[in-house]
Amino acid sequence: MDVQEKCRSWTADHLRDSGDCYYQAVTRTSGGTEVEFRGTWVIMAASHDYLGLSADPRVREAAVAAVRRFGTSLGGSRAACGSLDLHEELEGRLARFLGHEAAAVLPSGFQANLMLAPLLADGSYVFSDSSNHASLNEVIRLGDAKERTFLHGDLTHLEELLASVGEDSGKLILTDGIFSVDGDLCNLPDMMKLADSCGAHVVVDSSHDLGVLGPNGAGASDHFGLRPLLVTSALSKSLASVGGVIAGPADIIYYLRFHARTSLFTAAASPANVAAALAALDILQSEPERRVRVLDLAEQLHNGLRALGYDTGSSVTPIVPVLIRGRERCLRMWRELCRAGVFTTPMTYPAVRAGREVLRVTLTAAHTDEQLMRVLDAFEAVGRNEAEHPR
Structure with a gap:
């Protein structure tokens, strides 16, 4: 297949299925914990700025x-x-x-x-x-x-x-x-x-x-x-x-x-x-307290998500993988979480094997307890909607 045709056909399929989930630009940031995305401020729960120093x-x-x-x-x-x-x-x-x-x-x-x-x-x-x-x-x-x-x-x-x-x-x-x-x-x-x-x-x-x-x-x-x-x-x-x-x-x-x-x-x-x-x-x-803080937030996030019925695997670290089987469902839940005010990372094939799709969630030492609760509330609302309206 010609190189240009190969790229054209793949691009058309990808844009139709998941083009609004990746390479999405934010317009402003606030304190390293929230970003303006598509005209709305949302919690950034996808960054690996673990100690919250990028805005320091x-x-x-x-x-x-x-x-x-x-x-x-x-x-x-x-x-x-x-x-x-x-x-x-x-x-x-x-x-x-x-x-x-x-x-x-x-x-x-x-x-x-x-x-x-x-x-x-x-x-x-x-x-x-x-x-x-x-x-x-x-x-x-x-x-x-x-x-x-x-x-x-x-x-x-x-x-x-x-x-x-x-x-x-x-x-x-x-x-x-x-x-x-x-x-x-x-x-x-x-x-x-x-x-x-x-x-x-x-x-x-x-x-x-x-x-x-x-x-x-x-x-x-x-x-x-x-x-x-x-x-x-x-x-x-x-x-x-x-x-x-x-x-x-x-x-x-x-x-x-x-x-x-x-x-x-x-x-x-x-x-x-x-x-x-x-x-x-x-x-x-x-400031070792930053390390203590990010690990404490991670433990609360793991426990909160598991209490809501989500599977976060064997992780005990600030990387919190929420298992969402099925590519379409994973991308749909990412969109719904964005609308609920939380920006996460959808990971689908080839980043992970098919059937092992996850929403990767991370909080930093700069996030507040109130922001943690907003993340958990968003996952609760999106999960309830998925259960009530399965697709």
Whole structure:
């Protein structure tokens, strides 16, 4: 089929079925917790700004000050002309925060995971949880290692796969810390014990657990008191910016700076984004009550939704997946929730497998108890309407 015709036919079908549910623009925001959407103010219950820092005046002013000092863009890659002392400060701070020797900052979290590609050499093996983020799946495609996917969270299956390859082969295990759809936490202690026994290394994507878990807020590794070989993370969640980081041993980070094309051939992260992340990191470390607040809200949201008869799976984290089987029903309930004043995220195939559709709900540390109750009231009303008028 011709490329244009392929896109035209798909677009027509998609616009008819779900075109009003994705890429929908908001016109204003208020405090990071409410947005103006289609002329109405609604609660934003879809953002991963877990600590509620994107609207914090200290973070905003840091970004503005960086623009005044350095401009909006650096006009080149880090290897060429795009490195600032600001980048190096953030890299040093994040390396220490994550308990590693060194770190590299990238323009996006997706790119931070793509940095792993040079480690996936021909003749080696990469083992990946079936529920890992798309960026980890993408880096496997870029690398030359042989892929082995294990069932989600199934370490017995992982052990079988590890035992099926040669003892002398390079082996890298990739996992999310908190999984971005179901909100469950990886079993890092048993995974690392298994890795040690098989001569493998573990890489953890902590995009959704950095700032949320651990006595220091440094994520899943901090939560379990462990140090995997490498940790990656987006800066767009708890650090209220845009960017990514990969942290680990200094020799590996240095090697990747010069061998990962995603680092060598991309413009440097903007001064505003780097400064915002630095300011957010300061707040993350000095105000642990934000972490307590977002986890408390998450527990109340889970309990409230379950009391209303909704299934939120095994999640105990701020990612609250409300199982709504059926693509059409999921999208319909998203629309009804919007009309009831709550903006969530509808997740349908291919983001999740068919029959596993969810409305993903997240609240931040900035949301109030009153906003939590409004979210629960909206779900109660929409659920009652679904029950009374099944379609």
